[in-house]
Amino acid sequence: MVVTAPIWIGLVALALIARSLRRAMLYALAWGWWIGRARRRVLFVYSDSPNWKAHVETSILPRLPANAVVLNWSHRATWPALDPSAMLFRGFAGERELNPIGLVFERFAVVARYRFWQPFRDARHGRVEPLHSLERLFLEHARRDGSR
Numbered sequence: 001m002v003v004t005a006p007i008w009i010g011l012v013a014l015a016l017i018a019r020s021l022r023r024a025m026l027y028a029l030a031w032g033w034w035i036g037r038a039r040r041r042v043l044f045v046y047s048d049s050p051n052w053k054a055h056v057e058t059s060i061l062p063r064l065p066a067n068a069v070v071l072n073w074s075h076r077a078t079w080p081a082l083d084p085s086a087m088l089f090r091g092f093a094g095e096r097e098l099n100p101i102g103l104v105f106e107r108f109a110v111v112a113r114y115r116f117w118q119p120f121r122d123a124r125h126g127r128v129e130p131l132h133s134l135e136r137l138f139l140e141h142a143r144r145d146g147s148r
Contacts, residue, residue, distance in 0.1 A: 030105045092113065102116070
């Protein structure tokens with residue numbers, strides 16, 4: 001292990017650098033082009049799951065800002081490979097509880113992630129307050145007027 005240490009340490013360093021560059025490129029895409037002239041832009045991803053589809057389509061989607069982008073995870077096979085929204089989702093949603101999720105992008109700020117999977121699971125078991133609370137926080141952030 002000591003003999004090969006320079007090799008695997010170099011590979012780990014390269015992997016970390018590549019990951020950092022990818023993240024920086026995604027932020028550059030979001031801040032420089034995808035947000036456009038707006039101060040903030042919202043990306044919401046959900047699926048056709050019976051656990052949340054009706055609620056999302058009646059309570060969340062109609063209240064999103066006009067420039068929000070909505071993607072349906074159930075139709076991800078039809079997402080264009082170079083679609084900026086899909087690229088940002090894949091880059092920032094992570095690999096756990098990624099559906100439904102709300103991502104709020106603001107210029108020169110870290111993306112805000114609102115993961116709805118667990119609150120919907122809690123709601124199925126009669127605990128609706130976590131879902132209502134997260135929904136309220138997400139929509140307030142998404143619709144904030146920009147003045148601080």
